[in-house]
Amino acid sequence: MSLLSFKTASISASVLAAALLLTACGGQATNTSSDPADGLSGSVTIDGSSTVAPLSEAAADMYRDVEAGVNVTVATSGTGGGFKAFCAGETDISDASRPIKDDEAADCEANGIKYTEIVIANDGLSVVVNPENDWASCLTVEQLNTIWAPESEGTVTNWNQVDASFPDEPLVLFGAGTDSGTFDYFTDAINGDEGAIRADYSPSEDDNITIQGVQGDKGAMGFFGLSYVEENPDAITALEIDGGQGCIYPTKETVQDSSYQPLGRGLFLYVNDANYADKAQLRSFVDFYLENSDAVAEAALYIPLTADQKSTATTELATLVG
Amino acid sequence: MTFLTTGLGAHIRSASIHGKVRGGEHSARSVLFLIALWLCLFVAFGVLLTLIITTLIDGFSRLDSRLVTEYPASAPERAGLRPAILGSIWVIGATALLTIPLGVAAAVHLEEFADRKKWFNRAIELNVQNLAAVPSIVYGLLALGFLALLGVQNKNIVIGGALALGLLVLPVIIISTREALRGVPLEIRQGSLALGATPLQTVWRQTLPASVPGIATGAILGLSRALGEAAPLLVLGALVFVSFDPNGLLSGYTTMPIQIFNWTSRPQAEFHELASAGSILLLLILLAMNGLAIFIRNRYQQRW
Numbered sequence: 001m002s003l004l005s006f007k008t009a010s011i012s013a014s015v016l017a018a019a020l021l022l023t024a025c026g027g028q029a030t031n032t033s034s035d036p037a038d039g040l041s042g043s044v045t046i047d048g049s050s051t052v053a054p055l056s057e058a059a060a061d062m063y064r065d066v067e068a069g070v071n072v073t074v075a076t077s078g079t080g081g082g083f084k085a086f087c088a089g090e091t092d093i094s095d096a097s098r099p100i101k102d103d104e105a106a107d108c109e110a111n112g113i114k115y116t117e118i119v120i121a122n123d124g125l126s127v128v129v130n131p132e133n134d135w136a137s138c139l140t141v142e143q144l145n146t147i148w149a150p151e152s153e154g155t156v157t158n159w160n161q162v163d164a165s166f167p168d169e170p171l172v173l174f175g176a177g178t179d180s181g182t183f184d185y186f187t188d189a190i191n192g193d194e195g196a197i198r199a200d201y202s203p204s205e206d207d208n209i210t211i212q213g214v215q216g217d218k219g220a221m222g223f224f225g226l227s228y229v230e231e232n233p234d235a236i237t238a239l240e241i242d243g244g245q246g247c248i249y250p251t252k253e254t255v256q257d258s259s260y261q262p263l264g265r266g267l268f269l270y271v272n273d274a275n276y277a278d279k280a281q282l283r284s285f286v287d288f289y290l291e292n293s294d295a296v297a298e299a300a301l302y303i304p305l306t307a308d309q310k311s312t313a314t315t316e317l318a319t320l321v322g
Numbered sequence: 323m324t325f326l327t328t329g330l331g332a333h334i335r336s337a338s339i340h341g342k343v344r345g346g347e348h349s350a351r352s353v354l355f356l357i358a359l360w361l362c363l364f365v366a367f368g369v370l371l372t373l374i375i376t377t378l379i380d381g382f383s384r385l386d387s388r389l390v391t392e393y394p395a396s397a398p399e400r401a402g403l404r405p406a407i408l409g410s411i412w413v414i415g416a417t418a419l420l421t422i423p424l425g426v427a428a429a430v431h432l433e434e435f436a437d438r439k440k441w442f443n444r445a446i447e448l449n450v451q452n453l454a455a456v457p458s459i460v461y462g463l464l465a466l467g468f469l470a471l472l473g474v475q476n477k478n479i480v481i482g483g484a485l486a487l488g489l490l491v492l493p494v495i496i497i498s499t500r501e502a503l504r505g506v507p508l509e510i511r512q513g514s515l516a517l518g519a520t521p522l523q524t525v526w527r528q529t530l531p532a533s534v535p536g537i538a539t540g541a542i543l544g545l546s547r548a549l550g551e552a553a554p555l556l557v558l559g560a561l562v563f564v565s566f567d568p569n570g571l572l573s574g575y576t577t578m579p580i581q582i583f584n585w586t587s588r589p590q591a592e593f594h595e596l597a598s599a600g601s602i603l604l605l606l607i608l609l610a611m612n613g614l615a616i617f618i619r620n621r622y623q624q625r626w
Contacts, residue, residue: 043574045476045574047559050587053562053563054396054588056563057394057396057562057563058396060563060565061394061395061396061397061565062396064393064565071564071565071566071574072563072565073478073561073563073564073565073574074561074562074563075478075559075560075561075562075563076562076584077559081559085559088475089475090475090476205591205594206591299396299397300396
């Protein structure tokens, strides 16, 4: 009997010990040991969109060469999950592929978290067709939806079904594979739901294969990131997109001034104001990120900021230090 | 009666006609069944083999020292698994420290001391069996809830991951320890008790040492399952980019499966090669661990 209680006691003791150990970690969530002299230390925590993560990873990667003592970590809980952690004060920076929503902003306010929104890069998608395609030069979002919607699978197979004025030419579709942020963005913008797309198109993670496919067929159509169009101007023709504001051709400029809609967007960083002012390593990292945003965008295959966008962000950050 | 015998006779006749060679073993149906079984085996092995071979082909070019020594980077040719490997070691080590004593103690209690007539002991036994089959992501959610309850802010720390994986491994360790204890003959216990040892001394000095090979095998197999898990850690907000070596139980971390998962979701083909190389490395480590488990079992197992 005494033996039994001894066993129980030892088990409950080890459980208690584990619990104590865990409560001990609760206290020190974000270690902010910053040394104002050269050689910063401490941590910078980033969470959020997996679309923006390649940017933050590239920035963290480059920053390591400048300040090796600072631990920058990136997690990918998604834009929504990132804001949840950010508004609970758990992270310094939230990666977002869309602006913060009202209920998320309210959540931040309830927890007393003030933040600054920075556009860190631009993201644009282009819809491309074969150079011999002389009938379509501008498509509306509705027409694109007709072509790419999940319901069109097996039924919309010819250009003349998209618009009566288009010739009798079979539709051959190419596009990004399901792993890419491009895929998520395109399906969300065109079909209204992330991941919703007809299954009878040829997906590829390699944009060069999409380009070859579109080149090979007169009735072909494909979509991918904008940078590829600029690299292959003769091989394919990019379409103008009418998102309700008239036909706009995708270029770096139309994406940057956000007139190319809905396939152009900004990618955002949300920075915790208080932490930016208090933590030297965060201030140093964000400033570095912004200064090198061109190189970062290039490494992550996005469109860099305009001089205006950059100076807006710099001024906004400058007001935080006071 | 006559009807019955004629019926039987007809049956024997037909059997001898259709199954000419050695009775029913080579009848069309059993041959078909055999073919179906071979097909199943072939499909299962074929898929596994194709997977391993394509992974090997994809990843072989990146299977070099950089994979082990470099930190993750935005350029695939400079990227490596170093923090992920160290993170895996930290997390699995902490998991082992957390679960092996607890699991062995729980198994000893259930096997040696618990009164099986009591309904709650039977309920615990049943639940431990069931827990071994729960999807791993559920353990991640459980650990997440537990950490939130304790008010832990950063859940992506080594001890948090160890907690989630510990829950995953615990049933495996408990079950295998119980099996090992059950393998120790009753005479050993009785002999020990007859010589005046207390039940605790009997467990500590006779039963447990005798079942160490079984416990070690179970623990290694359980931990190697934990090593390959990404889902429960992703629920805890695991980091996908860590550019420093984890240095303690409260340090941020990433593990090999998470890093591989992150690389496979990148559009660049070079990252996919890197992911394949990482998968091969992970496979090799798992193979080594399972080999160790088999070695321990064969080398130290006692035959009574």
